[in-house]
Amino acid sequence: MIMLAAVCTPLLAALLVALSGRWPNVRDGFSVLMGLLLWPQVAMLVYMVLAGDTPELSLVKMLPGVDLAFSLEPLGAVFACVATLLWPIATLYSVGYMRGNNEPRQTQFYVCFAIAISATLGIAFSANLLTLFVFYEALTFSTYPLVTHKGDEASRQAGRKYLGILVGTSVCLLLAGILWTHQLAGSGDFTKGGLLPKDLSKAVVGILLALYAFGIGKAALMPFHGWLPAAMVAPTPVSALLHAVAVVKAGVFTVIKVVVYIFGIDLLAGNGGGNWLIYVAGTTTMIASLTALQQDNLKRRLAFSTIGQLAYVVLAVSIFTPAATLGATLHIAGHAFGKITLFFAAGAIYTSAHLTLVSQLDGVGRRMPITLLAFGLGSLSMIGLPPTAGFLSKFYIVMAAAEAEAWFALIALAVSTVLNAAYFLPIVYRAFAKPAPVDARYGEAPWQSVLALSLTAMLTFAMFIQPGPLVDLVRMLIEGL
Amino acid sequence: MGLLNYWLVVLLMLGGLYIVIAHGNLIKKMVGLNIFQTSVFVLFISLGKVPNGTAPIAIKGAADTVYSNPLPHVLILTAIVVGVATTAVGLALAIRIREAYDSVEEDEILAWREPDATGSDTSPTTTPEPNF
Amino acid sequence: MAPEMSLISTVQAHLPVLPVVTALVAAPLAMLVRRPAMAWLVATAAAVLLLIFSLMLLPATAAGPLSYAVGGWQPPYGIELRVDRLTVIVLLLISVVAVAAMPYARASALVEIAEDKQHLFYSCLLLCLTGLVGMTVTGDAFNVFVFLEISSLSTYALIGMGRQRRALMAAYRYLILGTLGGTFFLIGIGLLYAMTGTLNMADMAMRLEPVRDSRTVLAATAFITVGLGLKLALFPLHAWLPNAYSYAPSAVTVLIAGCATKVAIYLSLRMHYNVLGVDFTGEGMQLAPMLAIFGLVGLIVCSLVALFENNVKRLLAYSSVAQIGYIVLAISLASNTGLTAGIVHLLNHAVVKAGLFMAVGAMVWRCGSDDLQVLAGIGKRMPITSAAFVVGGLALIGVPLTAGFITKWYLVTAAIEQQAWLLVVAILAASIIALGYIGKIIEVAYFRPSPVGAPVGEASPLMLLSMWSLVLMSVALGVWADGTVTLAGQAADVLLGARR
Structure with a gap:
């Protein structure tokens, strides 16, 4: 029941926001408040999972033999936890951003935002492939109005690309994969140790894995990554929470979930039909990092960095060992806190200084020190240096890769780490070391935004200092794999 | 005799169909349709003929x-009624078409460009519109 | 009849014939009352009764098919009405669309039909319903032809009532092609009669068993397939459909898009599976690959045409032809899953497309033109109607939690079952194209600024009631699909059972 309540809370928020659209203060208050209300609910769920429970709930008998149902396991708990934790913070940030930039249609914005969170939680809780697919598509369609928020030609084209790639891959590949799975296994329930029969041929496993890996377009594996840079036309809070956390993490979360609960790690490790995945993921990491290096637009650079970081997760999963899965899951959280901080900072710079290009950022650090300090911390997390969350998760991935003697994965990780440093550190250097143009007259962004980005920066730090509960949760996931 | 009836049916059917397809005049099309339908009537009636059979009226003692x-x-009686009704509706439409277009020639009618209609009847307009 | 027999038991005893009688009696009644409002009331009452009777037939057929001898003449000599699970589904479809369309018909007739012709409009509408319902319930092959012509003749008249004069040509063209189709069907029936000496469909099926491979039966199969292909707008026999849908009064479009082609598909299922017993999998006529190819090409080609079409009504009409391709594909798979998918889609698509045509009809009525560009900014000018269009559009694309998704789920499952990978690809690709053409309209409606001085204002409450009831139903059919899928599965059993 708590799960249903948790999914419904954002929907209720959407309703309240829609009704109170005329009074911006009340509306924004509702948004943040409902986000805070969600915390205890998800905390309770996580506590239950830590205690060894598996909360289950069947919503509706949708098809004969297939229910729309929830069932929470450790992986879903991690994902739900991350999304929930960041939602009210992102809402707080949005208040500052949307008001600071006088964006139109703010009510519509908050409504869609809340619906997207609800869909994200649905993905995290889903007990079978059908439920997952339902919420996956709901997330795509609810974020479409956010991507096209500006309503001009550029955002319409971006919206077309966004919807075209995400729906195209999910319908043509993912749905086919799901139905094939139903055909092979007789159901689509996520099962510990894997659902598919163990005697599948190498070719079937390889093709099926391809249907999933590429069909989950939200994981932005090349060549289906184009929607993510396109989605950067959205207002920054959207890029921050949805296109650095909720949507893309829903993608890699689904990949992990499918690998662990549908195929089963043993099947993939023993069968060998899925070995190609590591190369695709590794290549994606390196190409994305190289591309990010060439981007002058700050948000686009961040977007390509996200593609690279998502590929880390897939790369880790495709080593097909429990330890690597642990690293992959941790990286969902580790990357989330860092990347949202970076986006928040980029949005704050845009709000107060109206700068969007990296080459314009000379001296920004002196005028917006808090923002840029947070940005620096986020950058360290992306590169994978202490004292940040990124270090922790990357450490686990590298260890797992070394243990499994996955040399290609190690090389890809090393190359992209160097590249990460090459495209993030110059920004920080430029912002602090170079003098600002003489006519620069701006200070920090609105307090809501600054507060939000400080909070996320602290979370990045906190996860490094105190990873205990999170690691415990993830360890439960890999137990018995 | 043999299969003569059926050959006639085929002839009438093809003739009627040809008129429907080949002629642009709406009235002639209707005529063709009628010939086509008549062929089916003949087909059914031929089916009912039994060699040396008489009219099916029960006579005591025989x-x-x-x-x-x-x-x-009986069936064909119904079908004829349907055919008459179809002809009536078709001719009524033809009259209305003549009132509206001042012609019953198909090509003349289709040549009319409607003020608010887009495209012709056969080819949809393909304005280049960016799509997904 | 014994005096103690209550009304209920009388109704129960005559249940199979009551839907036909209701519509048939109401048609002249609507004409006689003359006042438009009264005629509308008659039509609505008839539609509601139709729905009630269909719902009563639902439990009545759970155990097995109902048979009813018209006038007490026992089959196979008299005309038999036969109601099984498949019949009930189609009856429900017709009555639901009819009931939902009635408020819309009132609103649309007020603006589209001359005051002194409105009672005739309702009368024709009811006659059309009579024909559709009659075709569905009858178990007599010749009777099918009669009801087919009743519904067709009234449809020609209804299409001819459209406001633009192009409606006349559309109606005339449909008349020619429809009559050809009907007559082809009649020829097929005649040939079957020549082989079997009976017109009762069940009896015919039994007697056809030993002569299944004779040339006469093959010819009959060909005539019936082509005749029904014309009526159900099977690609490439669909030439009449786009114009007929575009120029008919919008309420008529709703009804024929929702029901008319669907009943023709039902007939085709009935004839091919239950009467002719066509061996879809074996050597014989190779009907399955033929239907599959026509369905496939129709699906892709007409989806693409819709993508480039700039007239919204024609766009939806081409989309209908494409969707018929889905159903034909499903039929050609000839498995239980395939038929289930086809039957579910029959139902789902009727509801979804009727709802979409209602929304678009209302927009076109407000803007005075069916050109896509004129609808710019309609999302702000008619928010409730546009929202209905968006939801209906999502259902057409097949987004989860809508009716379209259920169909896609079963259709793809059926194709995977038969290892028909090309079909899997085509089905999924077509839904992406659907995303394209629906997205095209939504973009224009929501992201283009309204032209200066463009008419603003919602559709009338009656129209909104109609369209939202169908749109919500299409969502309900997608969430609680258990019932419909089970029902469709039983209907598929009925179809396949006759062949085993």
């Missing part, structure tokens, strides 16, 4: 009389 099958006649 137990061994061979009758023709009356059912196809």
Whole structure:
């Protein structure tokens, strides 16, 4: 029941926001408040999972033999936890951003935002492939109005690309994969140790894995990554929470979930039909990092960095060992806190200084020190240096890769780490070391935004200092794999 | 005799169909349609004929009389009524078309460009519109 | 009849014939009352009764098919009405669309039909319903032809009532092709009669068993397939459909898009599976690959045409032809899953497309033109109607939690079952194209600024009631699909059972 309540809370928020659209203060208050209300609910769920429970709930008998149902396991708990934790913070940030930039249609914005969170939680809780697919598509369609928020030609084209790639891959590949799975296994329930029969041929496993890996377009594996840079036309809070956390993490979360609960790690490790995945993921990491290096637009650079970081997760999963899965899951959280901080900072710079290009950022650090300090911390997390969350998760991935003697994965990780440093550190250097143009007259962004980005920066730090509960949760996931 | 009836049916059917397809005049099309339908009537009636059969009227005392099958006649009576109704609706439409277009020639009618209609009847307009 | 027999038991005893009688009696009644409002009331009452009777037939057929001898003449000599699970589904479809369309018909007739012709409009509408319901319930092959012509003749008249004069040509063209189709069907029936000496469909099926491979039966199969292909707008026999849908009064479009082609598909299922017993998998006529190819090409080609079409009504009409391709594909798979998918889609698509045509009809009525560009900014000018269009559009694309998704789920499952990978690809690709053409309209409606001085204002409450009831139903059919899928599965059993 708590799960249903948790999914419904954002929907209720959407309703309240829609009704109170005329009074911006009340509306924004509702948004943040409902986000805070969600915390205890998800905390309770996580506590239950830590205690060894598996909360289950069947919503509706949708098809004969297939229910729309929830069932929470450790992986879903991690994902739900991350999304929930960041939602009210992102809402707080949005208040500052949307008001600071006088964006139109703010009510519509908050409504869609809340619906997207609800869909994200649905993905995290889903007990079978059908439920997952339902919420996956709901997330795509609810974020479409956010991507096209500006309503001009550029955002319409971006919206077309966004919807075209995400729906195209999910319908043509993912749905086919799901139905094939139903055909092979007789159901689509996520099962510990894997659902598919163990005697599948190498070719079937390889093709099926391809249907999933590429069909989950939200994981932005090349060549289906184009929607993510396109989605950067959205207002920054959207890029921050949805296109650095909720949507893309829903993608890699689904990949992990499918690998662990549908195929089963043993099947993939023993069968060998899925070995190609590591190369695709590794290549994606390196190409994305190289591309990010060439981007002058700050948000686009961040977007390509996200593609690279998502590929880390897939790369880790495709080593097909429990330890690597642990690293992959941790990286969902580790990357989330860092990347949202970076986006928040980029949005704050845009709000107060109206700068969007990296080459314009000379001296920004002196005028917006808090923002840029947070940005620096986020950058360290992306590169994978202490004292940040990124270090922790990357450490686990590298260890797992070394243990499994996955040399290609190690090389890809090393190359992209160097590249990460090459495209993030110059920004920080430029912002602090170079003098600002003489006519620069701006200070920090609105307090809501600054507060939000400080909070996320602290979370990045906190996860490094105190990873205990999170690691415990993830360890439960890999137990018995 | 043999299959003569059926050959006639085929002839009428093809003739009627040809007129419907080949002629642009709406009235002639209707004529063709009628010929086409008539061929089917003949087909059904031929089916009902039994060699040496007489009209199916039961006569007392003549137990061994061979009758023709009356059912196809009944069916065809219905079909004729349907055919008449179709012709009536078709001709009524033709009259309305003549009132509206001042012509019953198909190509003349289709040549009219409607003020608010887009594209012709056969080819949809393909304005280049960016799509997904 | 014994005096103690209550009304209920009388109704129960005559249940199979009551839907036909209701519509048939109401048609002249609507004409006689003359006042438009009264005629509308008659039509609505008839539609509601139709729905009630269909719902009563639902439990009545759970155990097995109902048979009813018209006038007490026992089959196979008299005309038999036969109601099984498949019949009930189609009856429900017709009555639901009819009931939902009635408020819309009132609103649309007020603006589209001259005051002194409105009672005739309702009368024709009811006659059309009579024909559709009659075709569905009858178990007599010739009777099918009669009801087919009743519904067709009234449809020609209804299409001719459209406001633009192009409606006349559309109606005339449909008349020619429809009559050809009907007559082809009649020829097929005649040939079957020549082989079997019976017109009762069940009896015919039994007697056809030994002569299944004779040339006459093959010819009959060909005539019936082509005749029904014309009526159900099977690609490439669909030439009449786009114009007929575009120029008919919008309420008529709703009804024929929702029901008319669907009943023709039902007939085709009935004839091919239950009467002719066509061996879809074996050597014989190779009907399955033929239907599959026509369905496939129709699906892709007409989806693409819709993508480039700039007239919204024609766009939806081409989309209908494409969707018929889905159903034909499903039929050609000839498995239980395939038929289930086809039957579910029959139902789902009727509801979804009727709802979409209602929304678009209302927009076109408000803007005075069916050109896509004129609808710019309609999302702000008619928010409730546009929202209905968006939801209906999502259902057409097949987004989860809508009716379209259920169909896609079963259709793809059926194709995977038969290892028909090309079909899997085509089905999924077509839904992406659907995303394209629906997205095209939504973009224009929501992201283009309204032209200066463009008419603003919602559709009338009656129209909104109609369209939202169908749109919500299409969502309900997608969430609680258990019932419909089970029902469709039983209907598929009925179809396949006759062949085993």
